[in-house]
Amino acid sequence: MKQDATSKLALNTYTKLMRGAESVTVRVGRKMSDAGLTISQFGVLEALLHKGPMCQRDVASKILKSTGNITLVIDNLEKQGLVQRERSLEDRRYCTVLLTEKGRGLIEATFAEVEAAIVAEMGVLTDAEQETLGKLCKKLGLREG
Amino acid sequence: MKQDATSKLALNTYTKLMRGAESVTVRVGRKMSDAGLTISQFGVLEALLHKGPMCQRDVASKILKSTGNITLVIDNLEKQGLVQRERSLEDRRYCTVLLTEKGRGLIEATFAEVEAAIVAEMGVLTDAEQETLGKLCKKLGLREG
DNA sequence: CCATAACGATTAAATGTCAAACTATTTTTT
DNA sequence: AAAAAATAGTTTGACATTTAATCGTTATGG
Numbered sequence: 001m002k003q004d005a006t007s008k009l010a011l012n013t014y015t016k017l018m019r020g021a022e023s024v025t026v027r028v029g030r031k032m033s034d035a036g037l038t039i040s041q042f043g044v045l046e047a048l049l050h051k052g053p054m055c056q057r058d059v060a061s062k063i064l065k066s067t068g069n070i071t072l073v074i075d076n077l078e079k080q081g082l083v084q085r086e087r088s089l090e091d092r093r094y095c096t097v098l099l100t101e102k103g104r105g106l107i108e109a110t111f112a113e114v115e116a117a118i119v120a121e122m123g124v125l126t127d128a129e130q131e132t133l134g135k136l137c138k139k140l141g142l143r144e145g
Numbered sequence: 146m147k148q149d150a151t152s153k154l155a156l157n158t159y160t161k162l163m164r165g166a167e168s169v170t171v172r173v174g175r176k177m178s179d180a181g182l183t184i185s186q187f188g189v190l191e192a193l194l195h196k197g198p199m200c201q202r203d204v205a206s207k208i209l210k211s212t213g214n215i216t217l218v219i220d221n222l223e224k225q226g227l228v229q230r231e232r233s234l235e236d237r238r239y240c241t242v243l244l245t246e247k248g249r250g251l252i253e254a255t256f257a258e259v260e261a262a263i264v265a266e267m268g269v270l271t272d273a274e275q276e277t278l279g280k281l282c283k284k285l286g287l288r289e290g
Numbered sequence: 291c292c293a294t295a296a297c298g299a300t301t302a303a304a305t306g307t308c309a310a311a312c313t314a315t316t317t318t319t320t
Numbered sequence: 321a322a323a324a325a326a327t328a329g330t331t332t333g334a335c336a337t338t339t340a341a342t343c344g345t346t347a348t349g350g
């Protein structure tokens with residue numbers, strides 16, 4: 001294939017990937033904002049729900065954000081009474097972050113909504129297409145950063 | 146397929162799509178920040194380079210951002226002398242945004258870098274795989290928002 | 291013609307984002 | 321054990337982003 005055609009195909013694919021991911025993100029994100037949560041806040045609560053209490057560093061790596069950012073997100077969640085910080089006794093550098101009852105209730109309900117939205121979004125693809133999409137996206141993610 | 150398996154596949158596909166798109170974005174975005182541009186700034190300059198001068202509303206829809214946002218992004222580009230605003234004479238509500246010489250030089254050089262990065266990213270997929278990925282992503286983007 | 295609606299741009303407030311500098315604490319080295 | 325390095329978290333500064341409110345301009349229906 002000529003160099004120019006290669007570039008064209010790559011740019012085209014890139015654009016479609018970005019637009020597709022973006023529009024899914026926007027529509028799924030609406031379920032989160034309906035619940036009064038930002039995407040980051042949802043990510044933090046979801047991690048705590050499914051993985052249990054963890055320190056901020058682990059939260060950050062779980063949702064692929066910087067630790068400086070996590071501090072703020074957790075600040076805001078704490079203000080709303082959705083999570084709680086506990087300074088570790090063994091190693092006082094660590095904060096363990098855990099869900100409050102209120103936080104657990106909210107994320108359980110919201111997660112169900114979001115899950116349904118994701119299933120609906122992906123429902124435009126057959127199972128086989130989803131498998132294929134997953135494999136291709138995984139390949140793209142594997143390169144070194 | 147059982148409902149549970151359907152959900153699991155959808156969630157799995159969703160996660161891979163998000164991670165794949167995110168990691169490509171980060172790596173390609175690095176070329177932009179190397180040039181001192183944010184992703185949005187790059188998007189604005191790129192639109193102006195390839196589509197010619199346009200009003201802010203068109204810029205906004207081109208890069209899928211709100212008009213309030215565009216005002217700020219263009220403010221910052223203008224401060225750096227990369228673009229220029231011109232209030233339209235026929236209809237004074239419109240601002241035409243156009244590239245300066247400096248802006249044109251920067252975006253031409255940066256676009257080449259970014260294009261190369263995109264080609265490299267997509268290069269992990271065969272041409273056929275890229276076609277497939279493009280089609281699947283397009284399907285995902287088509288739903289009503 | 292004039293009141294009002296529509297429209298483009300701007301501004302403001304809230305949140306998020308990263309990078310870099312900084313603090314507190316623990317571990318490692320010497 | 322003291323000094324140095326590493327680690328977790330916080331703070332700060334610059335930019336981004338959205339939504340909603342506002343300003344100025346243009347179009348439209350009575």
